[in-house]
Amino acid sequence: MNERTIICLSCPKGCRVKVKANGDDIKDISGHECPQGIEYAKNEYLNPTRILPTTVRVKNGQIALVPVKTASPIPKEKIGEAMQKLSEIEVEAPVELGQVIVNNILDTGVDVVATRSIKEKN
């Protein structure tokens, strides 16, 4: 049996929710003060995901980097790999907010998009 404490982020209270499980088979959830805690802990235990906000190099841009993010959350364990992939990319200015920088990163089905418009260097 595996036991892990997960801090619920559904509200600022931050309940420490205990999850007991055998592999992926959750046996018990406790410590939550509202039902949101169960849902949160379940997801966080089985399939933790995060939005990854970072930057990508820009060529000829007004600034050196364009901020980007994954358009929706990606599995947490892929974040390191995604960072490596993004460090190898360089995009050409101008960049528009929302522009897709990487299609379907690491086969997650999620695009990486620009979060700021970058003009060309004058």
Add this chain to the structure above:
Amino acid sequence: MSDKIYDILIVGGGVVGTAIARELSKYNLSIALFEKETDVASGTSKANSGIIHAGYNASKNTLKGRLNIKSNPMFDQIADDLKVPFNRIGSLVVGHSQEDKEKLILEKERSLAQADIDLRIIEKKELREKEPDLAEDAIVALYAPNAGIISPYKLTIAQAENAANNGVDIYLETEVKKVFHENNYITGIKTNKGKFSGSIVINAAGLYADKIAATVGENYEIVPRKGEYNLFDKKYGSLVNHVIFPMPSEKSKGILITPTVDGNLLLGPNSYVVENKDDLEVTEQGLNEIWDGGKKLYPSLPGNGIISSFAGLRATIPAEPYNDDFKIEALDNPVGFIDVAGIQSPGLSSAPGIAELITKIVDDISKDLKVPIKLQEKSSYNPELDKLPRLDDYKDHREDWHQVYQEDNDYGEIVCRCEHVTKGELIAELKKSLAPLTLDAIKRRTRAGGGRCQGGFCGPRIAEIIAEEFEISPLEVTKNGPGSEILMERVKDIKADRDITYRRQKDEN
């Protein structure tokens, strides 16, 4: 050997070395000055009280006393020529009791017996008029109207620039390792950047003067005595109007409080001997000590007004026969070696007098050197520096800044928002022959990065401007010389661990 050949080699780019260089640049001599750091004014000259003492407690029996008294009146001309802000705001030694008052009267009489200094005893009423926020229990003071404040590093930098304009070669990041002498004559020096020939070596190496002197067989010890300071936000600059001293102790003039020429307030220094000559650590104990000292004089001193803390080291020779006096003398053996050592307080106040004295000493030994020289004034000597425009000087007539701006639009772009320094001002400094490549050097010249945010906002921008101007990578820009780079690498050049986000879970399992 392809040595560069000079008449005079000056070791040390502090206020003393640069004052000497400037003074000697009046004559037809070839002179070089060597500074081991990236900028002049990198040692004691950058971290001291910045006070031109009136000389009230200087004894005529000491060299430092005589030089202080002699030098004080010289500063108006120097500041005027070099465009260095200098302000005779006067000093007050504050007493709290009848006993203090008697001591101050005695001090006044003793001083007047030695020299003609303007000194007055002032009573509580006048004291309060001069300093309304001074502690209630301050009842009497010894007032010296001729004491002044100056920026010690701006003075040093200006002296160096002026010396350079008048033909002195200034070698930065050049450390003197050894002084050569043959058959009782000085012949040159060895540095990390090669050898240089010369018949006179002037040892103004500050804390390290003993190391330089040891290479010609001298045996004395420079003992570093630390002083710690707090600098306050300009907001509080008007809290104090004069240089305020407590009653002096045996060893020092005590923890003083003074406005600076830039409009800040400076508190310090304490005074204690340290072991290492690079020990510039600010200690909690020391900060508490100066804080207590300041609070005694000004109970309303604002703790949250401190924008910077720093420490400086005084280069002292406590041992016999110098007994904490200056050691300024030419050696008989080898001929051509001149010590300017143990220049502790009032070294800044004495610098012009020291430079004159050295000139006299150089003249005295000029015929006896390995390669004799003759001091001949040169017509091309120009004692003045051009005044560069500073937005801060246009506070009461901003409209006139528009003309400055029209000549160069860079004077319209503020880089340092706390101190109101424009890009034009920065670039003007960077274009000088003695160009500062470091953030600290820029800060000392323009105050950019020296304000309340301490470079939090403008640091990146200043680094960028330096990099652009010198066509280097921002990665090469330093705080104060090699080893103090601000940035480490471009982002994306180092890669994070693929599994970064799972470290903790792995640990748990």
Add this chain to the structure above:
Amino acid sequence: MKTKRELVIVGGGPAGLAAALEAHKNGVEDILLIERDEYLGGILQQCIHNGFGLDYFNEELTGPEYAERFIDELSDKKIDVQLKTMVIDINDQKMLTVLSSKKGIEFIEAKSVILAMGCRERTREAIRIPGTRPAGVMTAGAAQRYINIEGYLPGREIVILGSGDIGLIMARRLALEGADVKGVFEIMSYSSGLVRNKVQCLDDFGIPLYLQQTVTKIHGQKRVEAVDIAEVDDNFNQIPETKKTIECDTLLLSVGLIPENELSQQANISLDDITGGPIVDQSRETDIPGVFACGNVLQVHDLVDNVSEEAEIAGKAAAEFLLNETKDEIKQSLEIAPGKNITYVVPHTLNINANTSPLIELFFRVKDPAEDCKISIKDNQEELASYTRPIVEPGEIESVKLPIKLINISSDEIIVELITGGE
């Protein structure tokens, strides 16, 4: 060189942007927005992380996205924007001196001014860390700018002092970019950052958070080589036996923010010692009529959403000031003061006239964390209202909406208190 303007807004960050839009919406036709950087958006542009906009837009945005929504909206309106322009002086007559590389010195006579200069970070000096003064000590915000805008890493082995949100966010940013973050040290017994940031910025990356510990000394001549750390007791006294040395090349400081009120002081505007910002009434008007303040220059917010909302109050009020020729007579003036367990309250005063909205929102911070507690609002005579809260933390601004009709007509003071369990 001399011009006249109806409304000048100082600062083009989130506060200035929202204030400009709101003033425009309410009929002000002559608006000048002055920004010192080369783009609008202020500090949001370097806050590339997500977590913005949940309150204001009901969706999660990054800083630049949040900023761009306002910038876009501004672009087709008649609002003049001057970038790379700095207000260098302002006086109590609303005369501004500004400087720019495009136009040089200009004097602007404004009928109304909105101060939206934001805040700056406390530095090493403000907390007096002893030791040497090497390269490698910087505020978290400066590091953020280097990493996210300029594209440079300031160090490889990092210690962070202060667990405010910027410190936590930077811990993740540095870890993502390959630096080794050795830990975040917090002198208080709790983190002042959002719980979410603690989990997603530290826990996710295995970065330890050490509470009741602080940096006691900085080592290194040219570059930071190490820092000393010690535990502190409940009175913040260091416990010498706990001292340890941690090798690192960079110390990042996230030790608080200070509203940037140098201009306000030039104009002789009264400031609140606690917030560091101007003293304002419910319309965010300072004690100089026609001068308003909003955003972090007024009080340091933890959410940009609240900044936008506050700026809208100021923008609307500036419009009323400019367009409403006949000023409504003030019927009742009250001081609003922090009571038990409360650090400060904004606004500081309440001036009730015929037009005052029926609900007044009070923003405040509690002194210590508490659970299952109650916010009590009193005037000189009685408790007017109380609001229960499951949890309150000093790191998060609290607010309550007080119906004005509850206030007794003869009162001249409102007090906000936090009542904790058992009281």
